[in-house]
Amino acid sequence: MREGNALRYIFIVMAIALMAGGGWMAAGEWPKLGMTLLFLGLGIGGQNAKTWWDNRRPSLKLEGIREEEAELLAESYQKAITDYRYLEQARTQLKDRELVNQLGRMQHISRNMLSYLEKHPKKISAAQPFIDYYQDRAVGLVRKYQELEATELSTERVAELKTRMKTTLSGFDEAYAEQFERMLNDQMMTTDAELTVMEQHLDAHGISLERPANEVVMTRAEAKQQEPSMEGMRVSLEKETGIKLTNSGEVQSRKGSQPLYMGGGSRYSLIPPGEKPEVIRHKVLQSLLAIFLGTFGAHKFYQGKTFWGFLYAALFWTTIPTFVSIVEGIRYLVMPMDDFYVQYCREDDK
Template sequence: MEFLQKLVKKILSLVAHTALTVAGFFVMLLSLGGFLTGEILGGGIILAIGVAMTAIGTRSLWYPSYKEKQEEKKKLQDIRHTTLEKSNPAAPVSDFVRDSYEKAISDYNSLNGIIRQLQDQELAEQLKKMQGIAQRMINYMREHAEKISMADQFINYYQDRALSLSRQFLEFEQMGLNTPEIAEIKAKTKRTLESFDEAYEAQFSRMLTDKMLEVESELKVAEQIMSDAGIQNTPDALHGRSASHNTAAAGATVTPDMQASASGTDIPDIMLKNNPFSIDRPFDIGGTADEYPCQNRRTGKCRPRGRFQK
């Protein structure tokens, strides 16, 4: 049934596009009458309408290839030469760093030009993958000029070699020779470049080392603050919550003893139902002040004390 619906839809679409194309063609012919009678403006308007109708009618013929070409252009978009001083005027850079940055951009754009001419699609796809990583690296360099020195191996070896090998591969393609020797060289070139994207990623990761250490430090501070507040986002706490939910989902009767056993401590039901954290004392529960010494006399509620609470 679904197949028939798609077939009918495709046939109707084809008929509609054909009718629109034929109508547009006749409209363009009518515009000739306007031009012959001296009605230049009217003939021009009719001609424009006819061209638009014909373009829409034949859209299924030319639009897919046009869209594909536009996507390829986006993937291989050249990087504009933006100086580091303009991106961050407050941080002057050395001539070495500036030259390295300019070389990275120049080699990137040159490799794009080679990809557009390659006939070997396997190599072209591999180079596009490498270019995607290189583009992110260069954008990061522009915002963090102090990291460019850490990308020296990427700029002066990996990307430089990728450009040189790709240029030689293209030259062999343009020669049109298919001798065994040239075929072997081309195959070795492709095998060598297959792992270059991993090398690119390793170089990018090296540039981000300080950033990763900074994030790790912030995570440790957050964990310490939660720990001081009596909150532990531990695997045991998450497992206790999961076990409680799984038991309930199976249709079993969940008792406080079972919940406490799953979590490893005596925690009220409200904590196990809605919170993945384990807390060393309850809050927002009923009871008397004698039962829960931390209870607020005015509100009747209880909150755990954290680092910034008195």
């Protein structure tokens, strides 16, 4: 960690030096060289700023909690964040697309849970089974899977172990969701009690909240009995549309290569619901950088493609990067959201 911080500081100093020297040269007798150095400094500085933002330490509001307890909560939460980041990085390195998709479903729930815990740190103690068991075991299994994958062995024993690991992890998204619901149990019970009081209050004032006569309310047992017929409907839908429904409420294409989520109306999308605003932001920003600063490789630095960023900046005087980046910027703008998400937001598909 210290080595990483030291290296980051070196790059920050380098970026400042390049920008200062570039600005001085641009205002003097070497404008082209100065502009090149200036934008190289901006690119390095922007990349370090993005890295810092992605790895910043979340701030927990632990006021009103005893110091010892606050330290334990902060330590547990930091462990959860560290494990989450490891799994997120693993998604960019694994070759098995089925496992990558499963990790994506797990990470979507985990991200929402960690965001909730950041706002409600007192709930961290209730999340210990998730932090210390499920997410911890997920990290352990993924690390072992990566080690097996790195051997490039295709023996029967290795294939069996990898299959068992994927099968075990396939149930973790449901386990994550169950742990999240247990964390919310107190809140849901309080909300249920408040609703009961409100209903009684409205009823006392002659306001009826009775359900329509034609609405059928099934008990849990009755709903359980209906599962076979629902399964039949699911099979029928798969045959007619080529879309495969999963138990988690998502769908997959017939090939099962990508998880799909319900979008607007009846449209399915590859983008998880909570990530769509972020994808739109990336799409617009990347397009603007390519069109207006693409000559100097700004959009490539933003994508993390440092080599290409330097190459654009070094060749800016030829005007070739200018034309190429304008075309790229327009392409980003008109590209369908799902395609943009897969190509530029999903690290595993880059």
